[in-house]
Amino acid sequence: MTMQEFAPLMFAGLILIMLIGFPVAFSLSALGLLSGFIAIQMGWFPAAFMYNLPLNIFGILSNDLLLAIPFFTLMGAVLEKCGLAEDMLDSMGQLFGPIRGGLGYSVILVGFILGAITGTVAGQVIAMAMISLPVMMRYGYNMRYATGVLAASGTITQLVPPSLVLVVMADQLGRSVGDMYKGAWGPSILQVLIFLIYTFVLSKVAPGHVPGLPATARTLHGWTLWKKCLRGIIPSALLIFAVLGSMGGLPGMSYAIATPTEAGAMGAMGAIILAAVHGRLNWSIIRDGMTGTMRITAMVVFILIGSRVFSLVFQGVDGALWIEHLLSGLPGGQIGFLVVVNVFVFFLAFFLDFFEIAFIILPMLAPVANKLGIDMIWFGVLLCVNMQTSFMHPPFGFALFYLRSTADSLFKAGSLPGKVLSRDIYLGAIPWVALQLLLVAIVIVFPQTVTVFLDKPVQVDLSTIRIEIPENDLQQNDAQSEQDTVNDLMRGLMKGSK
Amino acid sequence: MKQLLAAAGLVDRVTDFFAVIAKWAVLLCAVISAGNAFTRYAFSYSSNGWLEIQWYLFAACVMLGAAQVLRVNEHVRVDVIYGTLKVRSRAYIDLFGLIFFLMPAMTLFCYLSWPLFVQMLWSGEGSPNAGGLIRWPAMMMLPLGFALMVLQGLAEMIKRVAWLNNAYEMNMQYERPLQ
Numbered sequence: 001m002t003m004q005e006f007a008p009l010m011f012a013g014l015i016l017i018m019l020i021g022f023p024v025a026f027s028l029s030a031l032g033l034l035s036g037f038i039a040i041q042m043g044w045f046p047a048a049f050m051y052n053l054p055l056n057i058f059g060i061l062s063n064d065l066l067l068a069i070p071f072f073t074l075m076g077a078v079l080e081k082c083g084l085a086e087d088m089l090d091s092m093g094q095l096f097g098p099i100r101g102g103l104g105y106s107v108i109l110v111g112f113i114l115g116a117i118t119g120t121v122a123g124q125v126i127a128m129a130m131i132s133l134p135v136m137m138r139y140g141y142n143m144r145y146a147t148g149v150l151a152a153s154g155t156i157t158q159l160v161p162p163s164l165v166l167v168v169m170a171d172q173l174g175r176s177v178g179d180m181y182k183g184a185w186g187p188s189i190l191q192v193l194i195f196l197i198y199t200f201v202l203s204k205v206a207p208g209h210v211p212g213l214p215a216t217a218r219t220l221h222g223w224t225l226w227k228k229c230l231r232g233i234i235p236s237a238l239l240i241f242a243v244l245g246s247m248g249g250l251p252g253m254s255y256a257i258a259t260p261t262e263a264g265a266m267g268a269m270g271a272i273i274l275a276a277v278h279g280r281l282n283w284s285i286i287r288d289g290m291t292g293t294m295r296i297t298a299m300v301v302f303i304l305i306g307s308r309v310f311s312l313v314f315q316g317v318d319g320a321l322w323i324e325h326l327l328s329g330l331p332g333g334q335i336g337f338l339v340v341v342n343v344f345v346f347f348l349a350f351f352l353d354f355f356e357i358a359f360i361i362l363p364m365l366a367p368v369a370n371k372l373g374i375d376m377i378w379f380g381v382l383l384c385v386n387m388q389t390s391f392m393h394p395p396f397g398f399a400l401f402y403l404r405s406t407a408d409s410l411f412k413a414g415s416l417p418g419k420v421l422s423r424d425i426y427l428g429a430i431p432w433v434a435l436q437l438l439l440v441a442i443v444i445v446f447p448q449t450v451t452v453f454l455d456k457p458v459q460v461d462l463s464t465i466r467i468e469i470p471e472n473d474l475q476q477n478d479a480q481s482e483q484d485t486v487n488d489l490m491r492g493l494m495k496g497s498k
Numbered sequence: 499m500k501q502l503l504a505a506a507g508l509v510d511r512v513t514d515f516f517a518v519i520a521k522w523a524v525l526l527c528a529v530i531s532a533g534n535a536f537t538r539y540a541f542s543y544s545s546n547g548w549l550e551i552q553w554y555l556f557a558a559c560v561m562l563g564a565a566q567v568l569r570v571n572e573h574v575r576v577d578v579i580y581g582t583l584k585v586r587s588r589a590y591i592d593l594f595g596l597i598f599f600l601m602p603a604m605t606l607f608c609y610l611s612w613p614l615f616v617q618m619l620w621s622g623e624g625s626p627n628a629g630g631l632i633r634w635p636a637m638m639m640l641p642l643g644f645a646l647m648v649l650q651g652l653a654e655m656i657k658r659v660a661w662l663n664n665a666y667e668m669n670m671q672y673e674r675p676l677q
Contacts, residue, residue, distance in 0.1 A: 021580025021588075022595025023573035029603035054611035054640055061557040061639070070524050070559060071531065246535075258535050261552075265531030290521045295572050297556075298520070298563035302573065306603075351578035 007319035028306030071264030077289035082275040085127035097213035101203035111153025115160035125154030142209035144428030152432035181249030349390030394426035506653035520563030527555035561643025608644035
């Protein structure tokens with residue numbers, strides 16, 4: 001066996017062990033270690049590789065950016081539990097209700113706002129379905145539209161800053177989180193617009209599908225209604241803008257007064273204060289938030305450890321070169337590459353979770369994209385938009401699954417006039433998946449949707465101009481600092497052993 | 499089998515104890531980080547020690563919490579095939595994975611990181627940053643965390659074997675962790 005044959009073999013092994021269904025973090029570590037042993041036996045690696053592994057793991061744990069993961073998760077967990085979603089949906093539903101399609105508009109808009117505040121698709125779909133599904137069914141909304149709009153609006157959270165997905169992407173692509181957030185605003189607003197337009201068109205073409213509510217459905221009127229709407233939105237919007245503003249994550253901001261990590265920590269504190277101001281803070285919210293955050297963080301970082309072990313070996317046997325050969329020969333240059341990669345990720349997302357794609361697949365694709373002169377922020381945001389659809393695919397889609405179980409429990413509790421069929425949920429999702437794919441196409445064709453919000457907008461004329469990104473751009477800052485940590489440690493150990 | 503199950507129960511309690519520390523590390527870490535940002539902005543004061551304690555706590559959260567995550571079955575899987583299998587087959591897959599993937603990998607990590615910790619403990623090596631912290635408490639999280647994973651892995655193996663022999667009740671339901 002030669003080293004050139006080994007990388008494809010490792011890749012095949014990767015697919016195989018993932019399909020087995022044992023937790024990826026451990027399968028990947030084991031595969032990486034086994035491959036490392038073989039590589040050492042074959043003389044491709046020095047034996048010191050094994051002894052450096054703990055230092056690499058130590059480097060991951062001392063990565064400042066990853067600290068943002070627990071902070072943003074905690075912020076979302078607290079805000080999700082403190083009843084903001086319910087307040088907002090109730091008041092916005094009443095505000096827009098009488099218009100045709102009004103409940104749809106309110107779900108989409110609240111989905112967008114909640115997406116910024118909380119951060120889990122599941123939490124958002126459940127919260128929104130609990131409030132809006134009974135109302136929509138009672139007033140004769142088309143079942144497929146109702147389930148579709150709920151699931152689709154729930155997935156917006158993946159894209160709207162400050163999304164966890166984008167933090168992880170930034171870490172993997174070696175770009176600043178602030179830039180990643182700036183770049184994501186365009187597509188996320190575009191997505192909301194596309195959803196709103198679809199609803200508007202539907203209300204003209206098939207008014208019976210999205211009827212307006214009768215005046216009797218309103219329990220609040222005039223100023224009281226407005227007050228409730230604003231009270232739901234303004235404090236949390238202020239919090240989000242403060243968090244994003246302080247870390248330079250808003251378009252037009254060129255400097256930051258805090259690191260993303262600190263901004264996340266202040267956001268978490270802000271969330272607790274906000275819950276207290278609303279009179280909803282109690283011990284169980286904090287305790288559940290802490291537990292959930294700890295579990296998600298441990299799970300994510302363990303996948304990262306596994307994938308780091310794997311990719312150290314994979315890079316060591318020139319796996320990157322192999323992938324590059326496979327992908328750089330595609331016709332159509334940038335666009336050809338992007339189309340293939342997006343189709344690939346679209347199908348991968350049927351059975352891989354976001355974290356697996358970000359930690360395992362992304363490091364293989366990013367260097368090739370970088371060589372082709374593709375802006376890394378654009379690339380990351382694009383893949384993020386694409387992966388959103390994975391929550392919507394029937395029948396595996398995660399959002400659909402949660403919608404299904406929420407609908408069942410609502411029906412059992414007697415809040416729904418009829419049962420929601422799986423068939424309706426699946427068929428209802430299809431137009432929205434199509435809308436999201438439309439968004440992917442728009443972002444591919446018009447990179448400006450992302451880049452225009454960055455500090456130095458780069459004009460991308462695909463036919464003539466190549467964006468000059470220095471080769472070492474991928475040498476990410478924190479990888480650098482991780483390497484520094486590792487070097488420091490090595491030096492310290494040398495000293496200690498003398 | 500009874501003794502083994504009792505041992506597994508003991509392991510569960512041990513990892514739950516460390517998970518409580520991990521859970522508090524999250525909140526403490528957020529408070530400290532927010533405090534750091536605040537004091538730097540308000541009083542132009544910043545300390546490397548307080549900055550470093552953030553990631554010490556992060557390391558504690560990850561390494562001490564992961565064993566409990568294994569117990570509650572929240573480490574993410576690719577469930578495209580696994581999800582369609584019968585519960586019995588899932589137990590066999592878990593056993594296979596525990597024996598051939600988790601145990602060797604975690605044991606090796608533990609074995610490799612232990613000497614580093616011991617060396618740091620004896621040399622009393624500190625951070626290269628002025629006012630930084632000594633390193634061994636952070637490095638201690640690695641062998642400790644991986645040892646907890648090994649223990650929890652053994653406990654999970656015992657539970658699954660017992661379950662397959664109808665000697666133990668457990669819920670093998672897997673739900674993807676919230677995203």
